[in-house]
Amino acid sequence: MEFRTADGHSIQKHAQNIPFWTVGLVALVIYGLYTVLQIGRRDKRMPPGPPTLPLLGNLHQIPITGMYKKFQDWGEEFGGIYSLKFASSNVIVLYDRKAVHELVDKKGLLYAERPHSYINDLVTHGDSLVFQDHHERQKAKRKITTHNFSPKILDERVAPVQDAEVTVLLNDLVRDPGNFYNHMKRLTCSIACILVFGQRALTYEDFWGHCVYDALDKFGEALEPGANPPVDEFPVLKYLPEFISPWKTRAKYAGKVMDDIWSEARRRVDERRQRGDIRTTLGSLADKLLDEHSEKGSPLSKQPLGKQELDHFFGLLVEGGAETTSSTMLTLILCLAMNPQVQAKAQEELDAVCGTERMPQWSDFSKLPYINCIIKEGMRWRPAAPVGIPHRVAEDDFYEGMLIPKNSTIFIPTWALHHAERYGYDDPYSFKPERYTNHTKLANDYAGGADYNNRDNGRRMCPGIHLAERTQWRIAAKLLWAFEILPGLDAETGKPVKLDPDHYNEGLLHGPAPFKCVFKPRSQAHVDVISQELASARKFLAPYE
Numbered sequence: 207m208e209f210r211t212a213d214g215h216s217i218q219k220h221a222q223n224i225p226f227w228t229v230g231l232v233a234l235v236i237y238g239l240y241t242v243l244q245i246g247r248r249d250k251r252m253p254p255g256p257p258t259l260p261l262l263g264n265l266h267q268i269p270i271t272g273m274y275k276k277f278q279d280w281g282e283e284f285g286g287i288y289s290l291k292f293a294s295s296n297v298i299v300l301y302d303r304k305a306v307h308e309l310v311d312k313k314g315l316l317y318a319e320r321p322h323s324y325i326n327d328l329v330t331h332g333d334s335l336v337f338q339d340h341h342e343r344q345k346a347k348r349k350i351t352t353h354n355f356s357p358k359i360l361d362e363r364v365a366p367v368q369d370a371e372v373t374v375l376l377n378d379l380v381r382d383p384g385n386f387y388n389h390m391k392r393l394t395c396s397i398a399c400i401l402v403f404g405q406r407a408l409t410y411e412d413f414w415g416h417c418v419y420d421a422l423d424k425f426g427e428a429l430e431p432g433a434n435p436p437v438d439e440f441p442v443l444k445y446l447p448e449f450i451s452p453w454k455t456r457a458k459y460a461g462k463v464m465d466d467i468w469s470e471a472r473r474r475v476d477e478r479r480q481r482g483d484i485r486t487t488l489g490s491l492a493d494k495l496l497d498e499h500s501e502k503g504s505p506l507s508k509q510p511l512g513k514q515e516l517d518h519f520f521g522l523l524v525e526g527g528a529e530t531t532s533s534t535m536l537t538l539i540l541c542l543a544m545n546p547q548v549q550a551k552a553q554e555e556l557d558a559v560c561g562t563e564r565m566p567q568w569s570d571f572s573k574l575p576y577i578n579c580i581i582k583e584g585m586r587w588r589p590a591a592p593v594g595i596p597h598r599v600a601e602d603d604f605y606e607g608m609l610i611p612k613n614s615t616i617f618i619p620t621w622a623l624h625h626a627e628r629y630g631y632d633d634p635y636s637f638k639p640e641r642y643t644n645h646t647k648l649a650n651d652y653a654g655g656a657d658y659n660n661r662d663n664g665r666r667m668c669p670g671i672h673l674a675e676r677t678q679w680r681i682a683a684k685l686l687w688a689f690e691i692l693p694g695l696d697a698e699t700g701k702p703v704k705l706d707p708d709h710y711n712e713g714l715l716h717g718p719a720p721f722k723c724v725f726k727p728r729s730q731a732h733v734d735v736i737s738q739e740l741a742s743a744r745k746f747l748a749p750y751e
């Protein structure tokens with residue numbers, strides 16, 4: 207059939223005249239458009255989630271702060287396991303304890319990878335134990351960590367370090383209570399640096415007292431939500447020149463700061479060793495691995511690490527150990543200052559066991575169950591890593607008929623899970639250690655179980671769990687034994703300030719922003735015990751100076 211236009215031209219004739227390449231080009235453009243519009247669309251087999259926009263998916267709905275709360279809002283709206291689209295990337299959020307257990311714990315290896323992040327790699331050179339995939343090198347570093355921070359080694363060799371450093375903390379709080387924030391940070395950095403580098407911090411201002419916070423500050427800035435364009439979702443952004451991509455310069459600078467700090471730490475250790483001051487028998491991991499290096503040519507003979515990777519490994523262990531622990535303890539101090547009834551109950555228990563004659567010891571653990579409850583409740587109330595550290599699934603998987611596509615990023619929203627009334631947390635914003643009355647054991651005894659806790663997820667479970675818990679317990683028990691913790695006083699009115707439970711620094715890790723608080727010794731007898739123990743604590747710590 208032949209169609210004619212108003213001016214009498216034949217359409218068929220025109221069609222015959224359209225060159226083949228034009229038809230091909232139009233088809234290509236239509237196909238291209240169709241493909242581009244598929245970006246951001248959710249596969250119907252995936253778990254439900256908020257409606258998406260073409261190209262963006264749900265990227266436009268990601269808040270710059272408060273992601274941990276948003277994860278809960280979406281969970282309540284779309285169900286325990288839901289999905290998000292970050293452009294073409296898939297994100298699955300497990301706001302469901304059973305799903306966390308069935309997938310991340312039980313199918314360990316499948317869920318043991320980490321999502322790839324261009325910015326992260328710019329900062330860490332892709333060799334960070336925390337952010338690397340679960341391949342041989344990562345496993346080798348993890349093995350060293352779990353072995354050296356095992357309960358046996360901690361209780362046999364590290365306990366005196368923790369006890370002595372906490373005694374120094376108590377003394378710091380008696381003599382200079384206003385600086386409690388930095389005293390706590392010094393303490394956790396010093397313990398980590400003793401174990402890793404064989405070096406302690408006399409003050410927060412010492413290199414060994416604040417190195418980790420300087421390193422993590424820049425890392426946090428480089429990774430701050432909203433600070434970077436969605437480069438993993440739109441990889442073409444990687445090729446933008448640096449002069450129009452300040453985010454790249456910032457990430458590289460953060461990497462350089464971290465390189466400089468951890469190579470300076472190594473330089474100091476090497477220099478000390480050259481002077482013949484070897485601290486292997488004092489428990490320094492760096493000395494132990496460097497001895498192995500001199501004997502075998504590498505600290506990890508099957509997976510040899512270059513100097514930079516080894517320096518970063520040491521640094522990472524301090525990063526993993528110091529700020530997480532100080533943040534949880536500062537949170538606890540905030541909670542205690544706001545909840546005098548909790549202090550009173552703990553002190554009744556402490557007084558019955560220790561009196562005023564002696565400080566509580568780790569061996570008192572089972573006689574002081576309320577201290578354990580207080581620590582667990584602090585970590586529930588405001589977890590240091592409220593959205594955890596995401597995992598990546600290595601292959602397509604199915605859960606209750608829903609597709610979890612290969613390479614999806616898996617979030618375990620710690621804060622949301624611990625504030626969900628559906629999991630029995632009634633009045634979740636209140637600080638109530640009694641919730642854990644029936645959880646009398648250590649975190650590790652609950653790890654990997656359906657009764658999900660704070661840092662225990664399958665193959666990537668926190669290897670510092672035992673160290674952290676033993677430090678946290680000592681700090682909490684001894685602080686509560688020695689002091690009444692009160693809100694600070696307003697400089698002008700002299701009245702107690704109102705503490706704000708939501709005034710938090712929200713970076714990679716969450717910790718309370720500086721706040722005012724008073725440490726009132728409970729009696730002169732308590733202060734006397736601290737002074738008596740201080741001399742032997744200092745003597746014990748002297749070889750690490």
Ligand code: HEM
Nearest residue numbers: 336526527530531534590591595661663666668669670674
């Ligand atoms: C209260 C203190 C601590 C908290 C809240 C905490 C929290 C966490 C969390 C949430 C993870 C991610 C788990 C996952 O991927 O599922 C993690 C991993 C990790 N933590 Fe901790 N942590 C603490 C103390 C420590 C300490 C003392 C160390 C010292 C060695 C440490 C070293 C690490 C390392 C190396 C990883 C990475 C493990 C891997 O990816 O295979 N952490 N931690």
